[in-house]
Amino acid sequence: MRRDTSILQHITIQINEESIPAVITRKRIRNLYLRIQEDSTLTISAPLYMPKAQIEAFLKEKQVWIVKASHHARQKQAKESAGENGTVLWLGQAYPVKVIPAEREAVMINDGYFCFMTNDPSGSHLSEMYEKFARKQMKMYLEKERIQWDQRICDAHHLPHPAMTIRSMRSRWGSCTPARNHISMNVRLMHYPYECLQYVLLHEYVHLLVPGHPARFYQTVATYMPDWKAASDKLK
Structure with missing residues (x-):
């Protein structure tokens, strides 16, 4: 909750068919640095006056690493949202998870359960639904x-x-x-x-x-x- 004094640029990086959210922060540094946050957002620390084209070339070179790290972060987030033990913490209360096969997807709290109605029970998909x-x-x-x-x-x-x-x-x-x-x-x-x-x-x-x-x-x-x-x- 500290005041945000950084100048940030929010972008989306397209790698093949995958869209990855990213934040570029300009700093008084000499080199470029990449980091995948636990919410799968890519953070890029760049020198103040580095040309945009140079940043884009660097990201293109690191595409394989970006995709791999992004997938890992999403899987980790899925475990947090859906819960390692099949529970979801919602507004301070723990609910057991129930996955109900359904063509039309929906999320609801019903009869003491946190219900995911979907035909895709994978952790990453449940995380996206949550x-x-x-x-x-x-x-x-x-x-x-x-x-x-x-x-x-x-x-x-x-x-x-x-x-x-x-x-x-x-x-x-x-x-x-x-x-x-x-x-x-x-x-x-x-x-x-x-x-x-x-x-x-x-x-x-x-x-x-x-x-x-x-x-x-x-x-x-x-x-x-x-x-x-x-x-x-x-x-x-």
């Missing part, structure tokens, strides 16, 4: 929860309502870039109790008022959510 379902549900929750903060924070301080993106992130639960008036929320919050999502959303809105995390930042958070610490502790 991700799509989680993003859809989270978008609905955020649209509901943001109403009060658009009014109480943005309108009250004459600020425009921020754009909002749902992402899968490893190192933070959310991020705010006031210069771009943009908030990102981590889809992995759907594993945790609902109040955690509420807290992180407020946390990022408060960054529109207070940069960084000085004492004044948490004092401001507390004026809107007195019990914010209890929700924050559940994310540790």
Whole structure:
């Protein structure tokens, strides 16, 4: 939830028939570096003034490694989403997984089970279904929860309502870039109790008022959510 001060470029790399999300970060370095995050996003660290064509040539040279590493990350994520022991953690509650053969795919919570209706029970496919379902549900929750903060924070301080993106992130639960008036929320919050999502959303809105995390930042958070610490502790 730290403030994102990096200048990032989000792209999609096409390798054969596979689309791989990627993020290019320009830094004061001399060489190019690649890394596959655990959410299968490719991160590229590049020198500030390296030509785009040189970056593209480097990626083309590393195609085999990129595909292999991306597949490995997706398989690992599938185990986390569907659970090694056949459970899904959803809004703080563990549900046993049930895969129901069906031509028309759907995901639902029914009769105490987290149900995947599909004819493809592979871990990677269940992970993709879970991700799509989680993003859809989270978008609905955020649209509901943001109403009060658009009014109480943005309108009250004459600020425009921020754009909002749902992402899968490893190192933070959310991020705010006031210069771009943009908030990102981590889809992995759907594993945790609902109040955690509420807290992180407020946390990022408060960054529109207070940069960084000085004492004044948490004092401001507390004026809107007195019990914010209890929700924050559940994310540790």
